Amino acid sequence: MRSARSAGARAGNGPMRGEPTILPLRLSGVCYEAGGRVLLDGLDLTLNGPSRTVILGHNGAGKSLTLRLCHGLLRPTRGRIEWLGPGAAMAGRSRHAMVFQRPVLLRRSVRANLVHALSLAGIGGRGTRRCLADEALERFRLTDLADRPARVLSGGEQQRLALARAWVLKPEVLFLDEPTANLDPAATRAVEAMIDTFHGEGVKVVMTTHDLGQARRLADEILFLHAGRLVERAAARAFFESPQSPEAAAFLAGSLSF
Numbered sequence: 001m002r003s004a005r006s007a008g009a010r011a012g013n014g015p016m017r018g019e020p021t022i023l024p025l026r027l028s029g030v031c032y033e034a035g036g037r038v039l040l041d042g043l044d045l046t047l048n049g050p051s052r053t054v055i056l057g058h059n060g061a062g063k064s065l066t067l068r069l070c071h072g073l074l075r076p077t078r079g080r081i082e083w084l085g086p087g088a089a090m091a092g093r094s095r096h097a098m099v100f101q102r103p104v105l106l107r108r109s110v111r112a113n114l115v116h117a118l119s120l121a122g123i124g125g126r127g128t129r130r131c132l133a134d135e136a137l138e139r140f141r142l143t144d145l146a147d148r149p150a151r152v153l154s155g156g157e158q159q160r161l162a163l164a165r166a167w168v169l170k171p172e173v174l175f176l177d178e179p180t181a182n183l184d185p186a187a188t189r190a191v192e193a194m195i196d197t198f199h200g201e202g203v204k205v206v207m208t209t210h211d212l213g214q215a216r217r218l219a220d221e222i223l224f225l226h227a228g229r230l231v232e233r234a235a236a237r238a239f240f241e242s243p244q245s246p247e248a249a250a251f252l253a254g255s256l257s258f
Contacts, residue, residue: 019095021087022096024083025047025082027081032062032076032228039228050199052199052220054215055067055223056222057224063225067098069081096171098174099174099176100162103159106150107150108149109147110137110145111133115133118133121169132168142160145157154187156183156184156190160191173206176206178209179195179209180214188214221234222234224245224247
């Protein structure tokens with residue numbers, strides 16, 4: 001059994017110490033159809049670390065769908081999604097995690113939600129899992145909430161718990177779907193600080209947001225989707241200062257027709 005220290009050790013800028021990377025992630029000709037509609041159409045994309053990738057686009061552009069496909073929650077109708085790194089074939093716990101706009105939490109305490117996630121991932125024994133859970137609680141200032149039922153927390157507190165639950169598993173890649181939607185400014189700042197923590201520890205962050213200010217603050221690169229197609233990919237600063245597609249320019253100007 002690994003100790004709490006070794007189970008929680010991180011390499012500092014990438015996957016856990018001694019583990020080969022699962023990146024890059026390649027999407028080749030990915031299409032997704034539902035109800036007779038083409039929701040993603042021929043998506044070709046390679047994601048690598050450690051840059052923060054923010055996906056922008058109007059409602060229905062395919063942003064959340066792209067994350068779910070990458071995380072393996074859905075399978076493409078056509079095309080391939082492949083982890084190409086040398087660690088891709090390794091057995092064991094998941095190397096990527098996803099946090100949703102509305103977190104799915106168990107009817108258990110805050111600490112028990114973390115312990116349960118570790119148990120499902122097969123990490124450590126009971127004592128190790130408790131130590132790792134307490135480490136996450138302290139790291140993200142949730143210790144005072146440890147024994148409270150998770151489902152009675154505020155929206156911001158629930159999202160912080162969902163991020164702590166992802167962090168305790170030490171993923172290499174983190175997918176975030178509108179992580180601050182409907183949160184107040186203080187809660188948004190707290191969540192963004194946690195995202196910075198992931199990035200600072202070498203985790204590849206891929207997220208969607210409708211908040212252009214947030215995209216400016218957090219993104220290293222932008223993927224702009226329109227009508228299920230990848231229309232533009234650019235460094236964040238270049239995208240906001242000089243979008244290269246008429247669709248992206250209209251979107252930034254607030255005049256894109258939905």
